[in-house]
Amino acid sequence: MRDGVVVDMGGSGTRIGAVERGHVVRVHTAEVATAEDLARAVLAVNPSPAGVGVSISGSVDADRGRVLRSRAAAWAEGALRAELVSRIDAPVSVIGDGDAHALAITRLPNVRQGGIAISLGQSLAFGALNSHGALIHPCGVTGWDLGHWRVVDDATNTEAWWALGGHGLYDLERGHGDGAAEIYAYRLASFLVDAVQLFRPRTVLLTGGIVVGLGEALHGPVTEQMNTLPTSVPTPRVVFSPSRDTALFGAAVAAGLALPETR
Structure with a gap:
């Protein structure tokens, strides 16, 4: 499995964690207000990530990595994926938090x-x-x-x-x-x-x-x-779900950093 970083930006703030051997670990909050802040927070977790998965509350065109509207992080609206790729030099996935939570279903056994x-x-x-x-x-x-x-x-x-x-x-x-x-x-x-x-x-x-x-x-x-x-x-x-970090699990699946548990 590739190691990387996952991010969840929602109404209660930004949470970020590392993905190691397909598992999300060391989850913590981060203060971010710009794409530069976010890139810096990602690189602080892993200075050379194989991939980055971002979940964000709002309306997202995941195919193009564009955030069309976000009540939680208006600063992220626009070509967020392209901005992050230019600063992190790694593949980046940007999806809506609803999709991230749905993909988390695939991480549940049975x-x-x-x-x-x-x-x-x-x-x-x-x-x-x-x-x-x-x-x-x-x-x-x-x-x-x-x-x-x-x-x-x-x-x-x-x-x-x-x-x-x-x-x-x-x-x-x-x-x-x-x-x-x-x-x-x-x-x-x-x-x-x-x-x-x-x-x-x-x-x-x-x-x-x-x-x-x-x-x-x-x-x-x-x-x-x-x-x-x-x-x-x-x-x-x-x-x-007993976890507040479900979107991070789905972001890891979307970024190819974790495989589904179910078949």
């Missing part, structure tokens, strides 16, 4: 493909794999951006990225205190029912800071709502 991945942090990230473990993309040049997917909810803000992201959870906590987790869990479960009926996945990966933080509070409502699926829709296996 998991059936295809699948969908939903990461819940400051905003919502979504990715999908077909039954062969390849990414499924919309008809355009970018990955999935569910910022305008409407969540059926009584709240004023019903867009998925808000209602299921950190802002939506904060609003629930402010209005409902200790009861916020259960309400949020049912909100998420309702969204999942719609997504499962649309994509018919065999595996659903739930990940991100909110999933780690709320933990088992999500399990009961999600299981309950999965049982409401029509009999014509197979119930998928739902995997709750």
Whole structure:
């Protein structure tokens, strides 16, 4: 396996780690505000990486390595891959964080493909794999951006990225205190029912800071709502990731630094 560096830039900041023998290690946070900062942080991890994988929250044209829009890192918009290659002199992969989380499904042992991945942090990230473990993309040049997917909810803000992201959870906590987790869990479960009926996945990966933080509070409502699926829709296996670094695992797969565990 080639050794390299992986980066995840999201709403809670930038995390970076080394890839050694196919495993992501020594993950830490980094302060970056320019492509030069990012290149410097990568080279501090490995001064001669065989490859670099970058996951970024937002709208990304992975084929061209261009970031079209990012709420988390507006400075990265533009030809990010080309900028990094010129500074690092190594192959660079740049993908949306939804795709990175989806590719992380391939690193899980004994998991059936295809699948969908939903990461819940400051905003919502979504990715999908077909039954062969390849990414499924919309008809355009970018990955999935569910910022305008409407969540059926009584709240004023019903867009998925808000209602299921950190802002939506904060609003629930402010209005409902200790009861916020259960309400949020049912909100998420309702969204999942719609997504499962649309994509018919065999595996659903739930990940991100909110999933780690709320933990088992999500399990009961999600299981309950999965049982409401029509009999014509197979119930998928739902995997709750215990790690905040799932996007780094997917970035390693995209950059060719790690091989899928599943076959």
